[in-house]
Amino acid sequence: MSDEEILTERLREAGYAAMRVEQAVGGVVAVAGLVTLQDGSQVFAKTLPGPALDVFVVEAAGLAALRDVGGSNTPDVLHASERLLVLEKMEPRRDDEDFWERLAHMVAALHTSTAGDRFGWHRDGRLGRLRQDNTWDRNGHRFFAERRVLRWLTEPPVEAAFDREERRALERLCAALPDLIPPQPPCLTHGDLWRENIVATGDGDPVLIDPAVSYCWPEADLSMLWSSPRPPASERFFAVYREIAGLHDGWEERMPILHLRELLSIIAHDDDDWGAAEAVRTVIAPFKRRSES
Incomplete structure (x- = not known):
């Protein structure tokens, strides 16, 4: 069939x-x-x-x-x-600045109106077909390290993709997260916010689909949009979002670190990794060199 x-x-x-x-x-x-x-x-x-x-x-x-x-x-x-x-039924999104500005208003409202005191969700979820561990935790750095990055290291395709030194570099990066990511309160996040999970109503308003929700750092959502291929008009999204919700200095430099979770998930699903393994190696390179010094 x-x-x-x-x-x-x-x-x-x-x-x-x-x-x-x-x-x-x-x-x-x-x-x-x-x-x-x-x-x-x-x-x-x-x-x-x-x-x-x-x-x-x-x-x-x-x-x-x-x-x-x-x-x-x-x-x-x-x-x-x-x-x-x-x-x-929804409609395809438009990729003009007006659409991305509307999306910025919606995502900023989502992030600023749902602040909580714990990271996680009341049930585990899915990222693709694999389980997303949403066990509650009041420590955001520990939550992101254990349930969004290191959680993938036991998946067979990820084990096969990285050698011992690379795995140690990932672990060392996670240990350094408190120095790399400024404290942020958890908020409700979409969890898989890349361009293909954004469509539109018949009137052209943005619509979110295919979520992997949890209470997490708002920058985790932004990293999906920032680090995935996107149209030039999407630059308007980040400018407007920053005006509404504010962003900590250095947010652009943090995007590849927060995107590790998605890169490792791509590898774990054992499909074409679209260069995900090499992208991970680029992010962890400073931590690997430190381990070899």
């Missing part, structure tokens, strides 16, 4: 009669696509061709938190189960 047939069958089981599926490209976890139903309406649907996981249930909970707690735009969840997620 093809991926499209699997998605169509699971839609039927959930009560959705699919007439046509335009399969989305670029995803590495789920089979997804824009679905035209028999009545002519359209929805966006995703399924997992392999064993059932809690990916979609966690995703739906994250979307609800971003909307209900953080005031962000998210698509309506029409169905969520271990096998299937159905969302209202």
Whole structure:
């Protein structure tokens, strides 16, 4: 059975009669696509061709938190189960300065209105298909070190990608986090905020999808946008965000360190790492040299 047939069958089981599926490209976890139903309406649907996981249930909970707690735009969840997620149809985003300015206002409001006193979440989540450890912790540096960086070192593809000295350099960098990252209160974060997880309403307002939510440093969200490929107009996002929410001096230099979590996740998923391993080596190079001196 093809991926499209699997998605169509699971839609039927959930009560959705699919007439046509335009399969989305670029995803590495789920089979997804824009679905035209028999009545002519359209929805966006995703399924997992392999064993059932809690990916979609966690995703739906994250979307609800971003909307209900953080005031962000998210698509309506029409169905969520271990096998299937159905969302209202959204539109592609525009990549002009006006759109990115609107996004800056929304993300800044999310970060500034949800300050908490603990890092984590009330349940573990997912980053891709792998589990995201969200165990509560009042120490942000320890939380980021143990649950966002070192957590990936036991994944077999990560073990294979780095030698002993490189792993020690990662550990040494994590030990130095209190000197590298200024104290920041936790806030509700999207957790996977790169350009492909930003779409739009019919009116052109930004909408967030595919979250991996937790209470974490706001700069962790910014690192996803900053360090991933993005259009030139996105520079407007950072300028406006800084005006609204403020940023500690040196934030640009911290972005590669905070992006380590995403780079290690890419490697752990054992797909094309898009140069992630070399990017990690660049970030940890000073700590490796220090260990060899």
